[in-house]
Amino acid sequence: xEKRIFKLNFFDKINASLKNRFSSKRMMKASLxxxxxxxxxxxxxxxxxxxxTPISSFSDGTANDVTVTKSTIHSLQALDFAxxxxxxxxxxxxxxxxxxEESFLTKCxxxxxxxxxxxxxxxxxxxxxxxxxxxALAKYASGLKELSTVDKAKDVNDASKDISDHVxxxxxxxxxxxxxxxxxxxxxxxxxxxxxxxLVNVYVGHKRDEALEAALTKANPAxxxxxxxxxxxxxxxxxxxxxxxxNSYNEQVGLIESQxxxxxxxxxxxxxxxKLGILMQKREVALNLYAAISSSYMKLxxxxxxxxxxxxxxxxxxxxxxxxxxxINNIQSLYNQLNDKF
Amino acid sequence: MDGINDPIGMLNEIARDLWHCGQxxxxxxxxxxxQAQSMYFTLERVYLEPIRRSQVQEDTQKYAAITQNVxxxxxxxxxxxxxxxxxVDTMKKIDEYAKIFDSIIGLAAGILAMV
Numbered sequence: 372x373e374k375r376i377f378k379l380n381f382f383d384k385i386n387a388s389l390k391n392r393f394s395s396k397r398m399m400k401a402s403l404x405x406x407x408x409x410x411x412x413x414x415x416x417x418x419x420x421x422x423x424t425p426i427s428s429f430s431d432g433t434a435n436d437v438t439v440t441k442s443t444i445h446s447l448q449a450l451d452f453a454x455x456x457x458x459x460x461x462x463x464x465x466x467x468x469x470x471x472e473e474s475f476l477t478k479c480x481x482x483x484x485x486x487x488x489x490x491x492x493x494x495x496x497x498x499x500x501x502x503x504x505x506x507a508l509a510k511y512a513s514g515l516k517e518l519s520t521v522d523k524a525k526d527v528n529d530a531s532k533d534i535s536d537h538v539x540x541x542x543x544x545x546x547x548x549x550x551x552x553x554x555x556x557x558x559x560x561x562x563x564x565x566x567x568x569x570l571v572n573v574y575v576g577h578k579r580d581e582a583l584e585a586a587l588t589k590a591n592p593a594x595x596x597x598x599x600x601x602x603x604x605x606x607x608x609x610x611x612x613x614x615x616x617x618n619s620y621n622e623q624v625g626l627i628e629s630q631x632x633x634x635x636x637x638x639x640x641x642x643x644x645x646k647l648g649i650l651m652q653k654r655e656v657a658l659n660l661y662a663a664i665s666s667s668y669m670k671l672x673x674x675x676x677x678x679x680x681x682x683x684x685x686x687x688x689x690x691x692x693x694x695x696x697x698x699i700n701n702i703q704s705l706y707n708q709l710n711d712k713f
Numbered sequence: 714m715d716g717i718n719d720p721i722g723m724l725n726e727i728a729r730d731l732w733h734c735g736q737x738x739x740x741x742x743x744x745x746x747x748q749a750q751s752m753y754f755t756l757e758r759v760y761l762e763p764i765r766r767s768q769v770q771e772d773t774q775k776y777a778a779i780t781q782n783v784x785x786x787x788x789x790x791x792x793x794x795x796x797x798x799x800x801v802d803t804m805k806k807i808d809e810y811a812k813i814f815d816s817i818i819g820l821a822a823g824i825l826a827m828v
Contacts, residue, residue, distance in 0.1 A: 492766065497773045504776040507783040514790035521797050530804040537811035544815070544822040571804055575797055582793030590786035597779045600772055608729075609722045611765045611772075618757050621732055625750060 420579055423519045425688045429674050430516035432699045436667050437509040439706050447616055451492040454619045524572050531568025535561040587679040598672035605665035613661045620654035653713045660705040670695040728756050
């Protein structure tokens with residue numbers, strides 16, 4: 372019984388206190404306005420995705436990786452073809468025989484090596500398909516970046532402010548009409564419009580994170596397969612591009628060595644020796660670049676997986692993104708060295 | 714005895730050994746060096762490069778399929794971006810309607826005031 376009386380007294384006190392606080396309609400409207408503004412501030416600030424920074428790094432790294440890779444594949448094709456031309460010219464000059472596969476076993480121990488034909492290593496289709504795959508990868512990463520950074524807060528806030536202005540103006544016009552005695556407070560109207568804007572921002576943020584998770588989940592297997600293929604082709608020591616590059620340089624080294632042997636005077640010999648030294652250094656850097664490109668695609672796939680994991684579990688993708696970025700820096704450095712130093 | 718797991722890898726290794734043999738014997742045994750180099754170039758030109766070409770062509774088919782998948786995923790990402798942009802467009806439309814309504818009410822208020 373005592374408890375019941377206490378409860379009644381307690382609620383009476385609260386009621387009285389509320390009555391004192393909101394003694395007038397104006398006070399209630401002002402309070403509502405404050406609540407609206409506070410909600411607007413607290414919700415309206417959360418417009419940027421928490422994934423925006425790691426996805427931007429991922430996208431920028433992918434764009435650099437793709438640029439270097441495309442250029443490297445085209446350079447391999449050019450180097451290989453130039454080497455084949457040099458080799459043909461050398462063979463024609465020396466009258467070497469071009470032998471077929473069938474006669475390989477009987478002739479390889481007794482005669483000089485056969486000349487290469489002039490068929491490019493990569494067909495036009497091989498080249499263009501790789502270009503298209505790399506472009507698709509870059510476009511996907513750039514789309515992810517656009518989605519993660521899509522920040523419509525300014526547009527939404529501008530629109531909600533305009534709506535607020537127009538609704539306030541409507542209210543003023545209505546208030547000016549004969550017979551209207553109790554118009555709605557201007558502050559309450561603008562507060563509600565701002566709150567609506569903030570809620571739209573929250574909805575946009577939610578839609579964005581949902582779309583990011585769906586995109587990363589769906590694309591993950593294809594990105595994984597694409598990166599595996601690229602990594603395999605550039606892989607040290609048996610990737611097809613790696614071994615073809617190694618062979619192209621070896622062919623060039625072989626040609627210079629033969630020119631060195633045939634040189635009649637020391638000045639020519641010195642020049643060939645110098646050329647050989649530079650070629651060997653270039654070979655080393657180029658092979659390191661290929662190995663780094665292979666590694667970068669493994670890291671790209673891991674970074675993509677880590678982004679998905681961050682969205683699903685909240686575990687930060689930063690370490691995987693940093694590893695990927697470090698490999699991209701390594702690639703850039705080797706690529707610049709190859710193009711600037713030699 | 715284990716079988717050969719990676720015959721192409723093994724051929725690449727043999728080619729590399731021949732190349733190094735050719736390089737290291739230059740100056741000491743010219744004939745041996747020339748023979749090793751010749752064997753290297755023959756192995757590369759007659760066997761390994763055609764094998765690589767066929768591997769590249771096989772991969773090209775795989776690239777085609779994966780490229781299509783990645784392009785489809787990118788289209789979906791773009792669709793999501795468009796969807797988000799559409800939300801903002803809706804807000805802008807509401808603003809336009811409010812503006813029109815404001816003009817109508819303003820006009821009505823003016824007429825009422827005159828009456």
